[in-house]
Amino acid sequence: MLNFEFKNPTKIIFGKGQIEKLSTELPAHAKVLLLYGGGSIKTNGVYEQVIAALQGFEVVEFGGVPANPEYAVLLKALQIIKDQSITFILAVGGGSVIDGAKFLSAAALYEGDEPWDILSKGIRFEKGLPFASVLTLPATGSEMNSGSVISRAETQEKLSFGGPGMFPVFSILDPQVIQSIPPRQLANGITDAFTHVLEQYMTYPIHARLQDRFAESIMQTLIEVAPLVMANPADYSAAADFMWSCTMALNGLIQKGVPTDWAVHAMGHELTALYGIDHARTLAVIAPSHYRYNFERKKEKLAQYGERVWHITEGTTEEKAEQAIVKTEEFFHSLHIQTKLSAYTDQFENTAEQIEQRFTQRNWLGIGEYKDLKPSDVKKIVEMSY
Template sequence: MKNFNFQAPTSIFFGEGQINKLSRLLKEHGNNVLLTYGGGSIKKNGVYDAIYQELNNEFNVVELSGVEPNPRLDTVIKGAQLCRENNIDVILAVGGGSTIDCAKAVAAARFYDGNPWDFTANSGLVKEALPIVSILTIAATGSEMNGGSVITNLETKEKLSFGSRFVIPKASILDPTYTFSVPSYQTMAGSADILSHLFENYFNKTNDTMVQDGIAEGLMRTVYHYTPIVLKDPSNYEARANLMWASSLALNGLTGSGKDGSWSCHGMEHELSAYYDITHGIGLAIITPRWMAHVLSDETAGKFAEFGRRVFDLPKESSKIMAEKAIKLTYDSFKAWGIPMTLGEVGIDDSLLEEMAEQAVAHRPAGSVPFAPLAKEDVLTIFKASLEEMTF
């Protein structure tokens, strides 16, 4: 295990009715609020009205609506300008990971004179940020409890991230009932995203990380258990609650601290959604089992076998056989949920695969050591394999 510094400073208010804490949480930071949200689903499910009822005309509220599923740089710049013009004290981000990611970039950009896209090349440029309070409406990214943000630059066709402790939300309200109305497509995409966060940290070359891996395995089992339940019964409170909490714990540092190395599938998927604007979790579900199959070797088989035994309860066999079965179960689970499992089903053909593969490798952190190194040819092979159904 590597040395690490772990902090999880976000105050979590979990459960039905916790929105009654909202006014107090905002008042800790000021009265001028930037309310940030996406395409309007919070108006349909009643969250928007509940927010204004709680605020009770005690705050000056400016709205930044229409945040995109892959939040765009232009929206970040617009939000930062609204903050300056209205002397915003605190940002209230309501929605899923995209809205919260956008709010983080806006919070940092408020105090930065340059282009906030600069953060993706150097997170150290973030020296200050507005405080953020979030209300989560979908279990997926874990952005409600971490300092990571992903934004998209349409001009350069890039989707890149930055991270800073300055932008970790001060408080997050997690009410599982707010996820009851999430459509099945977004629900399964969210679960795939949670699993991918766990996979990226779990499949790692750092030795002797039993604590982190044990937490990850428990969270994986939770996602695999409750996702089919929620897809059949969207208003099942316990299922929604378990997925929501798993989302937060999957990427708040618990499973990644003490480990070294870069992620693989997220970098590849970011190219897909940068070029084609597809749903992030769906792209991850398509890419992940092909990546697993591509990197399976004598060196990596043991970890995949361990995954199969502890998450899917596979009986003890040779590592190679267990690994292959675990990969098949990963693929079959996504397919059983109803996720489209080929690139063609989400509108991606082979015309830009090589260009995206080149970009995926170019954006890998310098000097990083992934679970299994990937050159451009490896990424291209994985992309091409994702055009067709997997056979086992």
């Protein structure tokens, strides 16, 4: 196992009826920016619960954060923070809203002239304006990590940043909220979390036994509860396992002491930026091609994954590894998520060249667990995903 340090300061408040605890968790006399998305919280009962819990606090609302948190929209919220001397941000939503809150947390204290520099320069923040979240869509793990991904429509970019100061102070996770989530978004959440685990697991063996089994258990749980959640999101037991699996998939725990990849995300983000494809679906498009392109270096771990997660017992290492990729594709397909770019756009002919050029321009000359996948390799992987 590799050397590591681990600290996660986010307090998790999990379970039924926990939204009411907002009133005791927020700092006294806080002036709160209530940040949310397209308004679904006003139809599923979450908004009413949050407003009731915020009685006695000065609250300014900002809605309309899109599914891929948009820089231009967030700049409007940033102006409100500065004009009205906001002291605390409360994100009520899924990962996009929480990521938006992280950007605002950083930008509120940023002393530079251009907030986009936070993303383009990958500035690491040790401190931000305090914020918390009420999770409404399990998927990204943003409720318990310090990373954020922001989109900018005018330049068709999707970039990330983070730092120790970007952890939520607390996050409230009530599994009952998933009852109103559309099937498409549930499928996205399952796929997103599953791929988060793969990014931290599907590298090469280093005999980190406990870390491997942490990761495998999350994937096994997602596979088990996926059909239950899709068939009946009101099933509290399945919803609770789903929500906690999404959080555990990316709260920093399973990546400690092991090599991680993240090339799938790097490429997937470009597909979202170029075509507006749901984030989770871009991951499902790229992952199988990435694993096949890098088959020789990943086959040992792929075979282990096949044995332990998919119960593949017959065949050589190579055969088990290939079957594991096929099983992964079949799992995504069972969620009605396609794994080829051509299923999402018919304008893909030059996509690989565009992404290769972008990686070169950004000087991203080595990605993946070995940091040696060049833009030319990225081009070939994306081409395989057509």
